[in-house]
Amino acid sequence: MNRIVSLFKNFNANADAADHKAPGLLNVYFTAGFPELNDTMRVLQALQDGGADLVEIGMPYSDPVADGETIQKSNDRALENGMTVRVLFEQLRNMREKITVPVLLMGYINPVLQYGIEAFCEKCAETGLDGLILPDMPMDVYLNEYKTIFDAHGLLNIFLVTPQTSEARIRQIDAVSEGFIYTVSSASVTGSKSGVSGDMQAYFERLDALNLRNPRLIGFGIKDHDTFVQASSHAAGAIIGSAFIRVLQESDNLEQDIKTFVREVKNYPETIEA
Amino acid sequence: MEAIAEKKSYQVDDRGYYGNFGGAFIPEMLYPNVEELRENYLSIIADPSFQKEYNDLLRHYVGRPTPLYRANRLSEKYKTNIFLKREDLCHTGAHKVNNTIGQILMAQRLGKKRIVAETGAGQHGVATATVCALMNLECIVYMGELDIERQAPNVARMKMLGAEVRPATCGSRTLKDATNEAMRHWINNPVDTHYIIGSVVGPHPYPDMVARFQAIISEEIRWQLKEHTGKETPDYVIACVGGGSNAAGAFYHFLDDETVKLVAVEAAGLGLTSGHSAATTALGKPGVLHGSRTILMQTEDGQVVEPFSISAGLDYPGIGPQHAHLYASGRGIFMSATDEEAVQAAFELTRYEGIIPALESSHALAILGRLGATENETVVLNLSGRGDKDMATYMKYID
Numbered sequence: 001m002n003r004i005v006s007l008f009k010n011f012n013a014n015a016d017a018a019d020h021k022a023p024g025l026l027n028v029y030f031t032a033g034f035p036e037l038n039d040t041m042r043v044l045q046a047l048q049d050g051g052a053d054l055v056e057i058g059m060p061y062s063d064p065v066a067d068g069e070t071i072q073k074s075n076d077r078a079l080e081n082g083m084t085v086r087v088l089f090e091q092l093r094n095m096r097e098k099i100t101v102p103v104l105l106m107g108y109i110n111p112v113l114q115y116g117i118e119a120f121c122e123k124c125a126e127t128g129l130d131g132l133i134l135p136d137m138p139m140d141v142y143l144n145e146y147k148t149i150f151d152a153h154g155l156l157n158i159f160l161v162t163p164q165t166s167e168a169r170i171r172q173i174d175a176v177s178e179g180f181i182y183t184v185s186s187a188s189v190t191g192s193k194s195g196v197s198g199d200m201q202a203y204f205e206r207l208d209a210l211n212l213r214n215p216r217l218i219g220f221g222i223k224d225h226d227t228f229v230q231a232s233s234h235a236a237g238a239i240i241g242s243a244f245i246r247v248l249q250e251s252d253n254l255e256q257d258i259k260t261f262v263r264e265v266k267n268y269p270e271t272i273e274a
Numbered sequence: 275m276e277a278i279a280e281k282k283s284y285q286v287d288d289r290g291y292y293g294n295f296g297g298a299f300i301p302e303m304l305y306p307n308v309e310e311l312r313e314n315y316l317s318i319i320a321d322p323s324f325q326k327e328y329n330d331l332l333r334h335y336v337g338r339p340t341p342l343y344r345a346n347r348l349s350e351k352y353k354t355n356i357f358l359k360r361e362d363l364c365h366t367g368a369h370k371v372n373n374t375i376g377q378i379l380m381a382q383r384l385g386k387k388r389i390v391a392e393t394g395a396g397q398h399g400v401a402t403a404t405v406c407a408l409m410n411l412e413c414i415v416y417m418g419e420l421d422i423e424r425q426a427p428n429v430a431r432m433k434m435l436g437a438e439v440r441p442a443t444c445g446s447r448t449l450k451d452a453t454n455e456a457m458r459h460w461i462n463n464p465v466d467t468h469y470i471i472g473s474v475v476g477p478h479p480y481p482d483m484v485a486r487f488q489a490i491i492s493e494e495i496r497w498q499l500k501e502h503t504g505k506e507t508p509d510y511v512i513a514c515v516g517g518g519s520n521a522a523g524a525f526y527h528f529l530d531d532e533t534v535k536l537v538a539v540e541a542a543g544l545g546l547t548s549g550h551s552a553a554t555t556a557l558g559k560p561g562v563l564h565g566s567r568t569i570l571m572q573t574e575d576g577q578v579v580e581p582f583s584i585s586a587g588l589d590y591p592g593i594g595p596q597h598a599h600l601y602a603s604g605r606g607i608f609m610s611a612t613d614e615e616a617v618q619a620a621f622e623l624t625r626y627e628g629i630i631p632a633l634e635s636s637h638a639l640a641i642l643g644r645l646g647a648t649e650n651e652t653v654v655l656n657l658s659g660r661g662d663k664d665m666a667t668y669m670k671y672i673d
Contacts, residue, residue: 063450
C-alpha cells in the first residue's frame with residue numbers, strides 16, 4: 001500500500017480508538033538544496049527524527065507563481081546552489097535505507113516535463129517517493145495524459161482546493177484524488193497570512209459537511225503549535241512550509257533546530273527531551 | 275470577413291489549445307478567476323453594447339483606424355511595395371491600448387473593482403494605467419525592480435495616471451518576474467480584481483481574448499489595402515514578436531489565407547549564439563510558461579532562462595501559444611534581428627520616411643532586406659509603436 005494511504009488509514013484507526021496524542025498529522029515542506037546544496041538528506045532525516053508525519057520536498061523552480069516571497073527566495077538560493085531534478089534524484093537515491101515516513105515531491109510542471117513524465121515517474125518509484133504535488137498541472141491534462149503513468153508507478157497526485165473552489169469541483173477533485181486533499185486555507189500564495197480567521201472557519205466547516213472520501217491537510221498560514229492545533233481541529237492535519245523555511249534560513253545547527261521546531265509544533269510534552 | 279471566420283484552423287479550439295500549445299496550466303488558486311473569464315469572455319465580446327463601446331473608444335479615444343501608409347522611399351530601396359500599418363499613432367504610442375481598452379470593458383462587465391497588470395518597458399503599464407484613469411478603476415502595475423530603474427519616464431507616466439507601481443524583487447527582477455507577481459496578486463485577490471495581461475500569453479482564454487482585441491489591426495489592413503491596391507491580401511505581413519500581441523493582431527484575419535506569408539521577427543539580442551538573446555523559437559523548446567504550453571527559453575533542467583534584447587518589449591523568454599503553433603506547423607515564418615540591425619533599421623526608417631519607430635518595431639523593419647519580396651509583391655509591416663520611449667537608446671547612436 002502507498003505510504004501516504006496507510007499513514008492516513010492508521011491515523012484514522014487511532015483516531016477512532018481515541019488514543020493518539022497528536023492533534024493531527026504534520027506535513028512539512030522544505031526546498032531541496034536549501035540552505036546548502038547537500039542539505040536535502042540532512043533536513044529530511046531531521047524532520048523524520050523530530051516527528052514529522054510526512055514530508056514534502058520542493059523542487060526549486062525559477063518562476064514559482066503559487067509561492068510567496070519566503071519560498072521564492074529559497075528556490076532562488078537552491079538554484080544558485082546548483083540544484084536540479086537530476087541532482088535531487090541523486091541525493092535521494094538511498095533515502096529508503098533510513099526514511100520511513102511518506103515523502104512527496106512538490107514543484108512546477110515544466111522541470112518535470114523537461115525530465116520527461118515517464119522517466120520522472122519511474123525515477124520517483126525507484127527512489128521510494130509516494131506522491132507528487134504539481135500545482136500548475138491541470139486536472140484534465142493529468143486525467144487524460146498522466147494518470148496511467150502515475151498509477152503504474154504507485155504515485156499519488158495531490159490536488160489542491162481553495163476557498164473559491166466550487167462544491168462541484170471539490171467533489172470532482174475528491175473523486176479523482178487518493179491520499180489526501182491539500183486544503184489551501186485562504187486566497188493567497190504560500191506564507192502570506194497566518195492563523196485561522198472566522199472566514200476560514202466557515203470554509204473548513206463547509207468542507208467538513210461535504211463528507212469527502214479523502215482526508216484533508218490544511219496548508220498556507222500554518223506556522224506554529226497553535227495554528228497547527230487550530231487547523232488540525234478541522235482536518236486530518238496541516239502543512240507547514242514558509243515558517244519552516246525561515247527556521248532553516250536562520251539556523252546554525254540544522255539537526256537540532258529542525259527537531260526542536262517539529263516537536264514544538266506537535267508539542268508532545270512526554271517526548272520532549274529535557 | 276465572415277467567409278474566412280468559418281474556416282479558421284489556426285485559432286483556438288474548444289479546449290483552449292492551438293495544436294499542441296495553449297491550455298490553462300494554472301494553480302487551483304487561479305482556477306475560479308480564469309474559469310469565470312473563460313465562461314464569459316465570448317458572450318461579453320459578442321454583446322452589441324460591448325461592441326459599440328469598444329468601437330467608439332477605438333475610434334474617438336485611441337484614434338482608429340490607424341493609417342496604412344505606403345512607404346515610397348523604403349519601397350524603392352527594397353524594390354517592392356511596402357505598406358506600414360501605423361499602430362505607432364495610437365493613443366499612448368503603441369498597439370497595446372487596443373487590448374487594454376477591450377479588457378477594461380471586460381473587467382467592468384465582470385464587476386471587478388481593481389486592475390492588476392505586469393509591464394516590462396512600461397508600455398503596457400502605461401496603456402493599462404490610461405484606461406484605468408479613463409474608467410476610474412484602481413490600478414496596480416508590477417514591474418521588475420531593474421526595469422523600474424531603466425524606464426524612469428514610463429514609471430513617471432504611470433504614476434501621473436494614478437497607478438501604483440510595485441517592484442518585483444525576486445528572480446531576475448524583470449518582465450517575467452513582474453508577470454509572476456501580478457499572478458500572485460491575482461491569487462491573493464481573487465474576487466474583485468481583473469488581471470490585464472499585456473500580450474497573447476497566459477492561460478486560456480487570455481491568448482485568444484487578447485488576439486481578438488488586437489484583431490482590429492488586420493481587419494483594417496484588409497480594407498485599407500484594398501483601397502490602395504484593389505486587393506485585400508498582401509503577399510507578406512511582417513511583425514515583431516516578444517509575447518506576440520501585435521503580430522497576433524496583424525496576422526489574425528490572414529491566418530487561413532495561405533497565400534499570405536506571415537513573418538514573425540524575434541529579437542536576437544547580441545546574436546543567436548551569443549548567450550544574450552530573446553529569439554524564443556530559435557533557442558527554446560516546448561514547455562509551460564505563465565499558464566500555457568508554448569515554446570520557451572529554458573535550461574536543460576526546465577528553469578526559465580532570462581532573455582536579452584535591447585528592446586524591453588521583446589525581452590520575454592516565451593511566445594504566445596498561437597505563435598508556437600504557427601511556428602511548429604510551418605504556417606509562420608520566424609526570423610530574427612539583432613540589437614544592432616534593429617537600431618540601424620530604426621535610423622533607416624527615420625531618414626527615409628520621417629518616422630521614428632519603437633525599438634520593437636525596428637526588429638520587423640530590420641529583415642526587409644532579407645525578405646526576398648519582389649517588385650510585384652506587396653508587404654505590410656506592422657509598425658507597432660513609436661520611438662519616443664527609446665530616445666535615450668537612439669541618442670547613443672547619434673553622431
